[in-house]
Amino acid sequence: MEFPSKILEDAVLQFAKLPGIGKKTALRMVLHLLKQEKTQVDQLSHSLEKLKTDLHYCTECHNISDANLCNICADARRHHEVICVVEDLRDVMAIENTSQYRGVYHVLGGLISPVDGIGPSDIKIEALCDRVQQSQAREIIFALAATMEGDTTAFYISKRLQGIPMKFTSIARGIAIGGELEYADEITLGRSILGRIPYNV
Amino acid sequence: MEFPSKILEDAVLQFAKLPGIGKKTALRMVLHLLKQEKTQVDQLSHSLEKLKTDLHYCTECHNISDANLCNICADARRHHEVICVVEDLRDVMAIENTSQYRGVYHVLGGLISPVDGIGPSDIKIEALCDRVQQSQAREIIFALAATMEGDTTAFYISKRLQGIPMKFTSIARGIAIGGELEYADEITLGRSILGRIPYNV
Numbered sequence: 579m580e581f582p583s584k585i586l587e588d589a590v591l592q593f594a595k596l597p598g599i600g601k602k603t604a605l606r607m608v609l610h611l612l613k614q615e616k617t618q619v620d621q622l623s624h625s626l627e628k629l630k631t632d633l634h635y636c637t638e639c640h641n642i643s644d645a646n647l648c649n650i651c652a653d654a655r656r657h658h659e660v661i662c663v664v665e666d667l668r669d670v671m672a673i674e675n676t677s678q679y680r681g682v683y684h685v686l687g688g689l690i691s692p693v694d695g696i697g698p699s700d701i702k703i704e705a706l707c708d709r710v711q712q713s714q715a716r717e718i719i720f721a722l723a724a725t726m727e728g729d730t731t732a733f734y735i736s737k738r739l740q741g742i743p744m745k746f747t748s749i750a751r752g753i754a755i756g757g758e759l760e761y762a763d764e765i766t767l768g769r770s771i772l773g774r775i776p777y778n779v
Numbered sequence: 780m781e782f783p784s785k786i787l788e789d790a791v792l793q794f795a796k797l798p799g800i801g802k803k804t805a806l807r808m809v810l811h812l813l814k815q816e817k818t819q820v821d822q823l824s825h826s827l828e829k830l831k832t833d834l835h836y837c838t839e840c841h842n843i844s845d846a847n848l849c850n851i852c853a854d855a856r857r858h859h860e861v862i863c864v865v866e867d868l869r870d871v872m873a874i875e876n877t878s879q880y881r882g883v884y885h886v887l888g889g890l891i892s893p894v895d896g897i898g899p900s901d902i903k904i905e906a907l908c909d910r911v912q913q914s915q916a917r918e919i920i921f922a923l924a925a926t927m928e929g930d931t932t933a934f935y936i937s938k939r940l941q942g943i944p945m946k947f948t949s950i951a952r953g954i955a956i957g958g959e960l961e962y963a964d965e966i967t968l969g970r971s972i973l974g975r976i977p978y979n980v
Contacts, residue, residue, distance in 0.1 A: 582849055621793055667783065668806065
């Protein structure tokens with residue numbers, strides 16, 4: 579792709595670095611921005627700068643926050659002795675959306691993945707151990723992806739916290755509510771039979 | 780979607796204004812940027828600012844350019860008496876990619892579309908008329924979309940330039956090179972028969 583302008587090319591290449599964005603989509607975005615008022619482009623540029631300067635991470639759970647302590651950790655009505663361990667912010671948002679969880683979170687910011695060169699020290703596992711030791715946490719819920727990385731991370735954390743009296747749980751895996759058995763993949767269906775739960779009338 | 784941080788939400792909403800980007804994709808982009816070095820985010824933000832301040836439009840063809848006259852219009856070896864009328868920059872890039880065209884361009888910056896409230900005065904038609912009257916242009920090639928908007932725009936321009944001795948042409952529409960007849964849509968196939976060309980051995 580040859581661009582008629584260096585400035586345009588720069589902008590397109592910058593956008594093309596974003597995940598899932600190729601050069602063609604990046605060009606479409608840049609041409610869209612060119613048609614907008616200067617104020618809108620300034621707003622976008624300003625938001626970007628603020629992202630890196632003004633955004634905080636909660637000192638307790640490492641979730642993104644505007645203050646030093648996020649809303650969830652600062653809320654005294656939440657059960658601070660139950661910690662749900664998740665990979666990132668999106669998982670917190672998804673669980674919060676259900677309105678079913680009243681505990682607090684711990685955002686790892688990634689999963690252990692030797693292939694990608696991410697070791698235990700690259701994510702917030704040490705901070706979780708410190709936090710558990712200093713608090714009265716009595717349950718850790720793993721809400722991690724059902725992948726090798728997720729399983730490795732959960733296993734590593736449970737080993738690290740061995741000896742501390744603590745209940746470890748994992749979110750239930752099984753057939754979705756309303757899901758048809760015949761369309762479920764065999765691994766999920768197999769696990770849902772192995773991990774069957776008591777039937778309560 | 781409820782965000783744990785106002786700054787994060789602002790950034791996501793700004794990204795979600797881009798074409799084809801929903802809130803989920805915007806969030807993915809923002810989280811990606813958060814993991815990057817500050818310099819990369821600064822580069823993106825800087826490119827955006829430059830877009831609106833330093834980018835020029837060629838005074839001749841209205842294509843995006845770093846100087847007052849774009850490379851194509853400034854090139855004396857190009858045939859300045861043949862003007863190819865296109866909708867936007869991407870069309871110029873696509874035609875330039877073929878290396879088959881040695882004339883110059885005129886970038887309208889849109890097509891007449893009453894539904895979207897875009898009239899002839901919103902795109903660079905007046906500038907094209909002025910340009911044609913002041914130059915020795917002898918051919919106008921319409922390389923516009925084969926839609927109602929494209930046809931309307933070509934028709935309007937040809938009417939506006941009525942009386943000026945000038946050849947109007949349109950890019951050929953037909954079956955793509957290597958395209959199978961049985962898979963071609965009927966409108967294209969029909970037009971390719973109506974607009975058949977002499978067979979040269």
